[in-house]
Amino acid sequence: MxxxxxxxxxxxxxxxxxxxxxxxxxxGRGVTxxxxxxxxxxxLLPFIWIWSSAFKTSQEIGRNPFALPTELRWxxxxxxxxxxxxSEYMLNSAIYCAAIVAGSVALACLAGYGLSMxxxxxxxxxxxxxxxxxxxxxxxxxxxxxxxxxxLNILETYWAFILPGIAxxxxxxxxxxxxxxxxxxxELGDAARTDGANEWGVFRQVMLPLSWxxxxxxxxxxxxxxxxxxxxxxxxxxxDELRPxxxxxxxxxxxxxxxxxxxxAGVTIxxxxxxxxxxxxxxxxxxxxxxxxxxx
Amino acid sequence: xxxxxxxxxxxxxxxxxxxxSWRRYRAGIFxxxxxxxxxxxxxxxxxxxSIYFSLTSWNGVTAVKEWVxxxxxxxxxxxxxxxxxxxxxxxxxxxxxIAPIVIGxxxxxxxxxxxxxxxxxxxxxxxxxxxxxxxxxIVWNWIYNPIFGILNExxxxxxxxxxxxxxxxxxxxxxxxxxxxxxWATIGFVFVIxxxxxxxxxxxxxxxxxxxxxxVWQRFWNVTVPQLAGVLNVVIALLLxxxxxxxxxxxxxxxGGPANATExxxxxxxxxxxxxxxxxxxxxLAVVITVISLIASVTFIRLRERQEA
Numbered sequence: 001m002x003x004x005x006x007x008x009x010x011x012x013x014x015x016x017x018x019x020x021x022x023x024x025x026x027x028g029r030g031v032t033x034x035x036x037x038x039x040x041x042x043x044l045l046p047f048i049w050i051w052s053s054a055f056k057t058s059q060e061i062g063r064n065p066f067a068l069p070t071e072l073r074w075x076x077x078x079x080x081x082x083x084x085x086x087s088e089y090m091l092n093s094a095i096y097c098a099a100i101v102a103g104s105v106a107l108a109c110l111a112g113y114g115l116s117m118x119x120x121x122x123x124x125x126x127x128x129x130x131x132x133x134x135x136x137x138x139x140x141x142x143x144x145x146x147x148x149x150x151x152l153n154i155l156e157t158y159w160a161f162i163l164p165g166i167a168x169x170x171x172x173x174x175x176x177x178x179x180x181x182x183x184x185x186x187e188l189g190d191a192a193r194t195d196g197a198n199e200w201g202v203f204r205q206v207m208l209p210l211s212w213x214x215x216x217x218x219x220x221x222x223x224x225x226x227x228x229x230x231x232x233x234x235x236x237x238x239x240d241e242l243r244p245x246x247x248x249x250x251x252x253x254x255x256x257x258x259x260x261x262x263x264x265a266g267v268t269i270x271x272x273x274x275x276x277x278x279x280x281x282x283x284x285x286x287x288x289x290x291x292x293x294x295x296x
Numbered sequence: 297x298x299x300x301x302x303x304x305x306x307x308x309x310x311x312x313x314x315x316x317s318w319r320r321y322r323a324g325i326f327x328x329x330x331x332x333x334x335x336x337x338x339x340x341x342x343x344x345x346s347i348y349f350s351l352t353s354w355n356g357v358t359a360v361k362e363w364v365x366x367x368x369x370x371x372x373x374x375x376x377x378x379x380x381x382x383x384x385x386x387x388x389x390x391x392x393x394i395a396p397i398v399i400g401x402x403x404x405x406x407x408x409x410x411x412x413x414x415x416x417x418x419x420x421x422x423x424x425x426x427x428x429x430x431x432x433x434i435v436w437n438w439i440y441n442p443i444f445g446i447l448n449e450x451x452x453x454x455x456x457x458x459x460x461x462x463x464x465x466x467x468x469x470x471x472x473x474x475x476x477x478x479x480w481a482t483i484g485f486v487f488v489i490x491x492x493x494x495x496x497x498x499x500x501x502x503x504x505x506x507x508x509x510x511x512v513w514q515r516f517w518n519v520t521v522p523q524l525a526g527v528l529n530v531v532i533a534l535l536l537x538x539x540x541x542x543x544x545x546x547x548x549x550x551x552g553g554p555a556n557a558t559e560x561x562x563x564x565x566x567x568x569x570x571x572x573x574x575x576x577x578x579x580x581l582a583v584v585i586t587v588i589s590l591i592a593s594v595t596f597i598r599l600r601e602r603q604e605a
Contacts, residue, residue, distance in 0.1 A: 040421075135590060139581075148571075168338070247430070250548055288489060
């Protein structure tokens with residue numbers, strides 16, 4: 001924190017800081033807060049509106065959108081959960097997320113380690129092949145992917161989202177984990193190797209435990225992606241019983257358009273898991289975004 | 297013979313070059329192969345297959361894919377809807393890149409000195425970024441609703457009821473209405489990256505500029521921005537790549553309508569591929585999106601190289 005206290009006042013203690021200047025700075029601070037609070041309202045108001053609507057009847061929502069609900073009606077949430085199929089969508093999303101996160105994190109971790117710490121013929125080409133995946137939009141692969149899944153007979157099953165989901169998240173995972181492993185001193189492995197450990201042992205007992213911070217960031221990111229991904233399940237999984245929350249919410253919206261309280265409840269349910277995760281692990285989200293974008 | 301025994305390990309049959317390189321590389325292969333197989337099957341193979349499909353007139357059903365050469369691409373050139381989608385996509389990329397950067401930069405600068413409430417502001421500015429596009433689309437669909445949407449209510453309240461309308465149903469404004477929702481959701485991402493970039497901007501230089509009498513704007517433009525150039529390049533490139541292939545938010549909010557007013561390349565491709573079953577033609581569209589995106593990312597890599605050099 002010593003660093004940030006210095007960062008707090010970059011303009012402090014300049015000889016030019018006269019009394020009049022201070023007054024200007026006070027006004028400046030006022031303007032700063034006005035702008036910041038205006039944006040806070042812009043970012044928060046839609047959420048507050050939706051969340052409070054989840055507890056209202058449609059008539060109440062029509063009357064005054066920002067009035068707090070007169071009473072906490074849980075009916076909308078209960079109905080969205082049961083009649084609106086959100087219980088199924090949630091379970092499906094849990095299955096998809098568990099499989100995609102586990103698969104993509106494990107494979108990216110292994111490959112990221114191999115591509116940074118172990119000798120491999122054509123290592124750079126393999127790496128470039130993976131990293132090109134970061135720049136390729138989903139549209140470049142989606143059509144043949146659909147027919148591939150059809151030919152493999154796994155269209156309209158959980159696998160139709162899980163397998164391509166893992167594959168499409170490998171570039172980001174490998175990129176992140178390789179960057180992380182490269183930051184570890186390779187001599188650590190040499191010590192274990194002279195003690196007779198094989199490469200798997202070095203990875204498992206020395207490197208993997210040290211890579212936990214990188215892994216945690218990766219898990220958070222792959223989870224967020226898998227929970228929110230829309231296009232893949234839209235195209236590959238059309239049966240309602242197999243829909244994840246993201247897609248289910250959209251069809252739910254189409255089905256109950258007139259029932260505003262119900263829609264608000266569905267939208268609220270579908271964002272609860274990521275919002276909770278975000279508020280708990282905020283620093284990981286923000287660090288992960290920054291690391292993903294800035295380090296390479 | 298004594299000499300050869302000493303050399304034994306080196307000429308033993310098990311140490312043929314093949315066996316030696318196998319022993320040297322097997323660990324690496326073992327670590328990389330699982331990911332590589334899945335990636336080749338589900339990413340690399342479909343990527344090249346897209347190009348092949350785009351040279352056929354396949355409809356997704358027949359066993360034979362009839363080779364038509366560049367006919368699909370020739371058809372694209374005469375396709376009014378293609379040019380319209382491209383035009384919308386380009387508007388999307390330009391506005392959707394500039395607006396989040398301008399607003400994200402403003403917020404990052406205001407929070408640079410970590411004023412009171414820093415964490416609170418950062419938490420909520422970034423929050424839309426963790427939500428699915430479906431949620432964002434539905435929330436904004438409500439905001440724009442002509443009957444109960446808060447945008448029209450707010451306009452009525454300040455006496456601007458003349459401009460209130462069904463924002464997503466009006467072909468003149470629908471694209472921009474969707475864009476605003478997307479920008480709202482993207483600001484947090486840009487803001488967080490720029491905020492991180494600002495941590496590396498030299499405060500001494502800023503202080504020196506202040507002493508030299510530079511005003512706020514001069515300090516920002518001549519001292520801060522040049523030091524942020526690298527970070528800005530990355531942000532711009534990411535927004536460009538995302539913009540050219542934008543799909544989710546448009547599909548959820550308008551589905552490309554009304555009357556194709558919000559049709560972008562990706563929604564057009566989706567419809568051609570999965571509702572019209574024009575697989576060959578849709579693949580040609582997909583290849584066009586790919587090429588444009590790749591040009592954007594190559595430019596990005598160039599910029600990064602220049603910055604590192």
